[in-house]
Amino acid sequence: MKNLYQLTTFVTVISEGSMTAAADKLYLTQPAVSQQIRNLEEDLGVELLVRGVRQIKATPQGEVLYEYAKKIINLTQQAEIAIKSIGAHMKGQLRIGTLNSLGLHLMSPIVGRLMRHNPDLMLKVDYDRGEELIKSYKKGLYDILILPDVKTEFSSELENSEQKFVAKEEMWLVGSSKDEKMPQQISFKDIGAFPLVNFTEEFPGFNNTVNSKMQSAGLNLSSIFESANVGTLKRVIEAGLGWGFLPAHSIKKQVRSGRLNRVYVKDLHYEIDLMFYYKKNSENKALVEVFYQTMSQQEKG
Incomplete structure (x- = not known):
């Protein structure tokens, strides 16, 4: 090779x-x-x-x-992370706020790697709704926010803050691979062909987009199940109880393994930047920078 x-x-x-x-x-x-x-x-x-x-x-x-x-x-x-983090002599505390759907694939590997090589480093990670995380960040309760672009998704601004790009996120419509009638591609007007499972709270900008398209198409659909927990929704969809939109990062493994089928929606493609926010005058700027580099390296891989 x-x-x-x-x-x-x-x-x-x-x-x-x-x-x-x-x-x-x-x-x-x-x-x-x-x-x-x-x-x-x-x-x-x-x-x-x-x-x-x-x-x-x-x-x-x-x-x-x-x-x-x-x-x-x-x-x-x-x-690489071990070498860089040891060289940085990471000590102190970092308080991080992010979404539950980002926790498993984004945060868990980083936390494990950094803590393993930096016994004097304390990480505190909170999961909550984006709006609540933004409020707490503005009060000084977090050193770092990892969220979808706050202006686009939450109609908010973070003053006196720096922002860095982490990754692209998409919302995918997925259904059970057990259902032989599950189509490979649809138009949005056909979204009612199967019961709708709704992912709530974490991506309000996306939910507004879907609601707007429903109104334009004259659709009046109710979801059969709602939750802000991606894991719960994946199990509901895998069981064949309906289909729904979920963040691509959280379901690529299930789609790749054939447990879930991705259904392409011809007239709806939603993509947003995941961003890393921190205060310009942060006392932990060196720690913040190493944490970002670690996350960036992971996403590149």
């Missing part, structure tokens, strides 16, 4: 489900991503991807490489 860069590209193609999505995440052109995959296949002497399908799938050899490549990338990241 030629380099870690190719492995990262390959893993991203599989996890994102397409060359185009991988190119967007890696800030590359689609032809550049395709060329890296072809180079990796030539280097190994096998085909790694099944061509000619709407969503990219790995060949049996590709599935084996995918699992090993993830471990290689993860170990590389852990080594």
Whole structure:
């Protein structure tokens, strides 16, 4: 294998489900991503991807490489984080506020890695509704906020704060893979074809967009189940009780494994930036910077 860069590209193609999505995440052109995959296949002497399908799938050899490549990338990241964090002599306390749906895939790995190598570091992570987190941040109760763009999603401003980009987030419509009648693609006017499961509270900007489109389409639909807990909603949808929109980061694993089916909505594509906010005059600026670099490195992988 030629380099870690190719492995990262390959893993991203599989996890994102397409060359185009991988190119967007890696800030590359689609032809550049395709060329890296072809180079990796030539280097190994096998085909790694099944061509000619709407969503990219790995060949049996590709599935084996995918699992090993993830471990290689993860170990590389852990080594880099350990070296940087030890060199930074991380001491003190960081208070972080974020959404429940971001906790598992975004926060848990970082907390584990940093705490393992920095026994004098204290991390406090709170999960709440975005509006409540913003209020607490303005009162000085958090050093860091990790939220969807607060201006776009919560119609709010954070004064005297710096912001940095973390990742792109999308809202995907997903249904149970057990339902043979589940379509691959719909128009928004057909959203009532299955019972609606509603993800509440965390993305009010998205909910407003959906409600506006329902009004424009003359739809008057009620959800059969509502919750602000992504884990609960995933189980409800997997059981075949309905379909619903969920943050892509929280369900990519289930879609990739075939437990959930993504349904493309032709006339609704919702994408938003996940942002990292902190006070300009923060006393913990050095800690904040290392934490952001750790998170940024994880998302690149």
